Amino acid sequence: xxxxxxxxxxxxxxLVFVLTxxxxxxxxFNWGEKIDLDAIDFGNQEYTPDTLDxxxxxxxxxxxxxxxxxxxxxxxxxGNAPFAxxxxxxNNLANLIAEKTGATVYNCSIGDSYLAAGNPTIDPxxxxxDSYNFYWLTHVAVKNSxxxxxxxxxxxxxxxxxxxxxxxxxxxxxxxxxDVDVVVIMYDASDYLNGHKIYNIxxxxxxxxxxxxxxxxxxxxxxxxxxxxxxxxxxxxAFAVDENGKYVSSDLYNYGEDILSTYVIREQTSxxxxxxxxxxNLYGTITEDNAKDYLTDNLHLNQxxxxxxAERFVYALHYYDE
Numbered sequence: 043x044x045x046x047x048x049x050x051x052x053x054x055x056x057l058v059f060v061l062t063x064x065x066x067x068x069x070x071f072n073w074g075e076k077i078d079l080d081a082i083d084f085g086n087q088e089y090t091p092d093t094l095d096x097x098x099x100x101x102x103x104x105x106x107x108x109x110x111x112x113x114x115x116x117x118x119x120x121g122n123a124p125f126a127x128x129x130x131x132x133n134n135l136a137n138l139i140a141e142k143t144g145a146t147v148y149n150c151s152i153g154d155s156y157l158a159a160g161n162p163t164i165d166p167x168x169x170x171x172d173s174y175n176f177y178w179l180t181h182v183a184v185k186n187s188x189x190x191x192x193x194x195x196x197x198x199x200x201x202x203x204x205x206x207x208x209x210x211x212x213x214x215x216x217x218x219x220x221d222v223d224v225v226v227i228m229y230d231a232s233d234y235l236n237g238h239k240i241y242n243i244x245x246x247x248x249x250x251x252x253x254x255x256x257x258x259x260x261x262x263x264x265x266x267x268x269x270x271x272x273x274x275x276x277x278x279x280a281f282a283v284d285e286n287g288k289y290v291s292s293d294l295y296n297y298g299e300d301i302l303s304t305y306v307i308r309e310q311t312s313x314x315x316x317x318x319x320x321x322x323n324l325y326g327t328i329t330e331d332n333a334k335d336y337l338t339d340n341l342h343l344n345q346x347x348x349x350x351x352a353e354r355f356v357y358a359l360h361y362y363d364e
Contacts, residue, residue, distance in 0.1 A: 093326030094310045097361045098319045100271035107362060108269055115145040115359075116221050118183075118214075120176055120259075121228040123342055124275075124351065125151035129206060133345050138352040139226075143359060148217060150179065150210045157229045157256055158238035159249045164188055170195035174204055176227065177249045180259040182214040184266040219267045226273045226355060227256070228323075230341060231280035234305050237297030241308050246315065252305055253312040260316045272318040273358050276306045278328035278351065281340035289340050291330060321358050327351055 100108040119125045119136045128134045129149065132141070136149040155174040166173055173195035181188040192211060196203040233252045241253040247261060248254035256274070263270055280302060282295035292302035306324045313320035321327075327350055328336045328343075336347030343351065 094276075094307065094320065094322035094324075095326060095358075096310065096313055096318075096320040097358050098317060099362045100269060102269070108271070110223055115143060115223050117143075117145045117147045117224045117226060118217070118219075118222055119147060119149050119151055119226050119228070120179060121151040121226075121230075121275075122155045122232060123151075123153055123230050124228050124278075124348075125149055126153035126206065127342060133348065135228075135343070135348045135352060138348055139355055142352055142356050145224075148213055150183075150214055152179075152204045152206055152210060154204065154232075155229075156233050156236065156238060158233050158252045159255055162248070162250055164191050166191055166194040166198050170198040170203075174207060175249075175255060176229070177255045177259040177262070179210070179214060180262045182211055183217075183219065184262055185215065219270070222267070222270060224271045224273060224359065225263060226275060227259075228275035228351075229277065231277040231292070231302055231305070232341070234277070234292065234299075234302045235280065235282070235297060235341065237299050240299055240305055241312075246312070253308050256309065257312050257316060260312075260318060264316070272316075273321060273355065274309065274313050274318060275321045275351065275355060276309055276323045277302065278323040278336070278343065278347065279330050279333040280337070281333065283340055293330065319358055321354050323351060323354065327354050 102108050117139065119139075125134070125136050126149075131137065134149070136147050136151070139145065140147040152174040155171065155176075157176055159169070159172045159175050159177065161169040161172055164172060164178055172178060173192040178188060178192055182192060193208075196207060239251045242248035242251050246254060247258035249258050260272060260274075263272065280292055281289040282292040282297075282302075284290050284295065295301065303324060306322065310320050310322065328347055336344060336350060338344045
């Protein structure tokens with residue numbers, strides 16, 4: 043009886059050992075075997091990169107998709123350099139969108155502006171550049187009297203004032219938003235590069251935050267003009283610049299708050315919370331892998347970059363077309 047037990051136990055152990063060695067040998071000779079992607083049948087599906095896109099239509103009170111009642115689409119652009127660079131050129135991003143869509147496009151961007159404000163209230167004397175950020179521009183768009191306070195910023199800034207600001211203020215103040223179908227918002231990575239605050243978990247509309255300013259402005263537009271379709275375009279990839287002036291990965295370098303991707307991810311969360319469209323340019327348009335082909339420096343778009351961003355906007359704009 044003891045002999046049989048001895049044989050059984052050792053037989054089992056030997057069998058386990060042999061199976062283990064056999065498995066290791068098999069894995070060694072088959073590890074990393076290349077798969078031919080061309081041999082895989084994907085049917086009619088096209089490959090698309092993973093993005094953070096949220097593409098939503100504008101809905102009425104009964105949750106029906108709002109469609110244009112006329113043959114003209116009217117678009118208002120808010121933002122900074124992506125829309126403001128080469129403002130009067132046919133190669134300007136807003137003008138490219140007008141060409142590609144046939145829409146009437148009002149360019150209400152201000153080149154060196156940011157999303158995050160420096161102060162929670164408007165104070166042109168101490169924080170004149172705040173008058174140019176998204177939230178205070180939306181006050182002009184909804185015809186609030188803060189318009190006159192925004193104009194005070196130009197007096198304080200003098201020669202450093204944004205030259206396009208008077209035209210932007212006049213456009214927003216005089217434009218009848220009953221005729222506007224779409225608002226597109228695109229700010230580049232300037233907030234990241236300047237280490238601006240990102241979000242306040244206790245106050246989602248804190249305008250001194252990158253996302254808080256965005257949400258506060260969207261909230262104001264939605265409450266005043268509920269028919270608007272709002273499309274937020276994220277920053278494209280931008281290189282960080284280290285203390286030696288060298289371009290480095292913005293996924294590895296922060297300026298006191300966090301890396302660039304955190305700004306974009308938090309922006310996407312804000313768009314989800316506000317039920318507006320979000321076009322992810324960081325992972326879906328101009329990425330770390332291709333940025334050198336589409337930027338003039340570490341931040342600004344070249345012509346090919348503008349074309350790419352314009353195409354992504356057109357994709358979102360027509361997403362729900364029949």
